[in-house]
């Protein structure tokens with residue numbers, strides 16, 4: 486049985502912050518508030534998802550700024566629409582992602598994605614980035630009734646890819662990923678090249694990934710290596 490490397494998407498494989506912040510700002514502009522978030526300064530918030538960005542932006546309007554009832558859900562849907570229309574304008578893969586996915590597959594590891602991005606948007610983004618066919622499975626925020634940090638989301642990402650949870654680990658960028666790995670009882674490597682830098686070690690990951698180049702050796706240490714194997718096909 487091959488080992489499985491499970492990847493988070495936003496903030497781990499791709500820097501999606503520019504397009505996420507642009508979608509949130511489009512919502513704020515629609516309410517006449519201008520651009521409340523900054524693509525660079527608010528990247529960390531962007532990696533915590535659409536609702537986190539909306540709350541952060543409206544939080545900047547001060548306690549007296551009242552939104553109409555239902556505004557957050559309305560804006561979240563609007564945000565998803567804007568995001569889907571411009572999903573890969575500023576977004577780029579982090580350095581070394583392509584080569585690393587090739588090396589991991591060449592070492593016989595199964596690759597999968599466990600993301601809290603809605604499934605349709607995640608598919609769209611993987612396609613736009615040209616990496617959709619590298620993964621044996623992808624489980625999004627709405628694929629199941631549960632999402633990260635619920636360990637069932639992670640387990641599904643491993644099992645639908647044809648892997649075994651006991652021989653898998655998670656590569657992620659946030660506390661949600663750290664909690665997911667802990668709940669699933671697997672190791673977690675967090676990226677050290679995100680907005681927080683190496684301060685992410687506050688979450689006590691099993692390893693810190695300074696560059697994708699280091700991942701194949703880590704996977705070999707943690708999962709072993711298949712004899713000349715390739716990823717098995719998606720079930």
Ligand SMILES: O=C(O)COP(=O)(O)O
Nearest residue numbers: 494495533534600601602
């Ligand atoms: O969109 C989100 O909430 C975060 O997505 P991620 O799980 O791929 O980081």
Ligand SMILES: [Mg+2]
Nearest residue numbers: 493495496658
């Ligand atoms: Mg992430």
